[in-house]
Amino acid sequence: MSDSPIWHPFTQHGLGEPIPEVVRGEGALLHTKDGAQVIDAISSWWVTTHGHAHPRIAAAIAEQAAVLDQIIFAGWTHGPAEQLARSLRELMPASLTRVFFSDSGSTSVEVALKMALGYWLHRGEPRHRILVMDSGYHGDTIGTMSVGARGAFNRAYKPLLFDVTSIPFPAEGAEQQTLDALENACRDGAAAFVVEPLVLGAGGMLMYPAQTLAEMRGICARHGVLFIADEVMTGWGRTGTLLACEQAGIEPDILCLSKGLTGGAIPLAVTMASEPVFDAHRSEDRARMFFHSSSYTANPVACAAANANVAIWQEEPVMDRIAALSERQVERLAMLATHQSVRNPRRMGTIAAFEVGTAAGYLSDLAPRMLALFREKNVLLRPLGNTIYVMPPYCIEAGQLDQVYEAIGEVLNEVAVR
Numbered sequence: 001m002s003d004s005p006i007w008h009p010f011t012q013h014g015l016g017e018p019i020p021e022v023v024r025g026e027g028a029l030l031h032t033k034d035g036a037q038v039i040d041a042i043s044s045w046w047v048t049t050h051g052h053a054h055p056r057i058a059a060a061i062a063e064q065a066a067v068l069d070q071i072i073f074a075g076w077t078h079g080p081a082e083q084l085a086r087s088l089r090e091l092m093p094a095s096l097t098r099v100f101f102s103d104s105g106s107t108s109v110e111v112a113l114k115m116a117l118g119y120w121l122h123r124g125e126p127r128h129r130i131l132v133m134d135s136g137y138h139g140d141t142i143g144t145m146s147v148g149a150r151g152a153f154n155r156a157y158k159p160l161l162f163d164v165t166s167i168p169f170p171a172e173g174a175e176q177q178t179l180d181a182l183e184n185a186c187r188d189g190a191a192a193f194v195v196e197p198l199v200l201g202a203g204g205m206l207m208y209p210a211q212t213l214a215e216m217r218g219i220c221a222r223h224g225v226l227f228i229a230d231e232v233m234t235g236w237g238r239t240g241t242l243l244a245c246e247q248a249g250i251e252p253d254i255l256c257l258s259k260g261l262t263g264g265a266i267p268l269a270v271t272m273a274s275e276p277v278f279d280a281h282r283s284e285d286r287a288r289m290f291f292h293s294s295s296y297t298a299n300p301v302a303c304a305a306a307n308a309n310v311a312i313w314q315e316e317p318v319m320d321r322i323a324a325l326s327e328r329q330v331e332r333l334a335m336l337a338t339h340q341s342v343r344n345p346r347r348m349g350t351i352a353a354f355e356v357g358t359a360a361g362y363l364s365d366l367a368p369r370m371l372a373l374f375r376e377k378n379v380l381l382r383p384l385g386n387t388i389y390v391m392p393p394y395c396i397e398a399g400q401l402d403q404v405y406e407a408i409g410e411v412l413n414e415v416a417v418r
């Protein structure tokens with residue numbers, strides 16, 4: 001038994017499962033205290049894009065920490081934030097003219113929801129209803145749980161969650177039902193629709209076509225319902241393009257970015273807004289300002305890491321790495337798909353996913369069994385229920401990816417689900 005006082009997230013301490021200690025990371029590799037080398041096949045929960053301890057990001061963090069570590073951001077500003085905001089304006093869709101900083105994916109979505117409600121209030125047409133998609137995930141705070149899927153994760157908090165309208169996930173062949181449901185919900189006068197573009201991550205790596213995304217955006221535009229794209233997971237190249245929205249040729253009214261924003265090195269998030277959303281809050285009346293802040297808003301060290309991430313995107317062949325990884329995912333998944341336990345293999349950009357055997361819930365014992373087996377094989381994979389997905393850093397070497405898929409093949413044989 002461990003004598004650590006730490007209470008870990010999404011961890012059942014009553015089971016006494018081992019909690020390995022990691023001492024060093026480089027590229028796609030993690031080194032543990034026991035001397036094991038573990039391949040990080042889930043980018044340390046979807047954040048690490050260019051690999052662990054990227055020298056350029058590490059140097060930017062060290063340099064900035066020695067110059068200006070932290071400064072209040074209400075009524076003050078600093079160079080790294082100004083530079084980052086300008087870069088994001090250049091890189092991201094043209095209609096997103098304003099950059100609001102926060103610290104995590106959850107807070108970026110909370111900010112988006114607050115912006116949407118403020119927009120409607122200040123236009124003199126208060127609207128509060130938020131539209132969401134079944135199986136969506138937007139974070140673990142009360143607000144983001146409210147707009148996410150309800151289940152075992154938030155059963156205890158359900159009485160506090162606010163009411164939303166949920167439209168069905170656009171399953172293959174049933175896309176029209178989703179569009180019709182969205183159209184109906186928009187007609188009732190909603191404030192905003194919040195959605196994960198192309199891939200629903202925590203909901204089980206569910207994928208839907210860009211065409212449907214474009215049509216959903218069009219419906220919201222026709223009804224004046226704000227379209228919030230939560231690209232916290234899909235942003236920064238995950239789906240094969242810088243943003244998933246790009247593949248649908250759409251621009252949201254509000255965009256949430258976090259995980260890959262600093263290359264996954266340090267917490268930071270932004271919520272980007274269109275000029276009308278910003279303008280609704282701009283006034284000579286202080287009561288209309290945007291009432292949101294946290295102590296570390298736009299922390300200079302985090303912004304410096306994000307600027308290094310942007311520089312890597314601009315100066316290193318990141319898109320080539322993404323294309324190569326995507327191609328290898330296609331090949332490896334095709335080989336694995338012949339295994340009798342593999343169901344519904346699918347891929348979007350650098351993300352590959354499939355189900356194991358027949359359906360089982362997140363809390364069934366299949367996931368922890370597989371997790372333990374992967375750990376024995378020194379591969380960091382964390383199945384979502386019976387969904388196995390591979391989402392490595394873009395720098396993973398071909399041989400390392402092969403090892404990941406060999407481990408998956410072995411684990412499938414060992415759990416022998418038909």
Ligand SMILES: *Cc1c(COP(=O)(O)O)cnc(C)c1O
Pocket residue numbers: 104105106107109137138139140196201202230231232233234258259
């Ligand atoms: C991870 C995630 C979040 C929450 O981000 P945190 O940084 O964990 O708060 C929100 N939305 C999506 C789509 C995510 O994948």
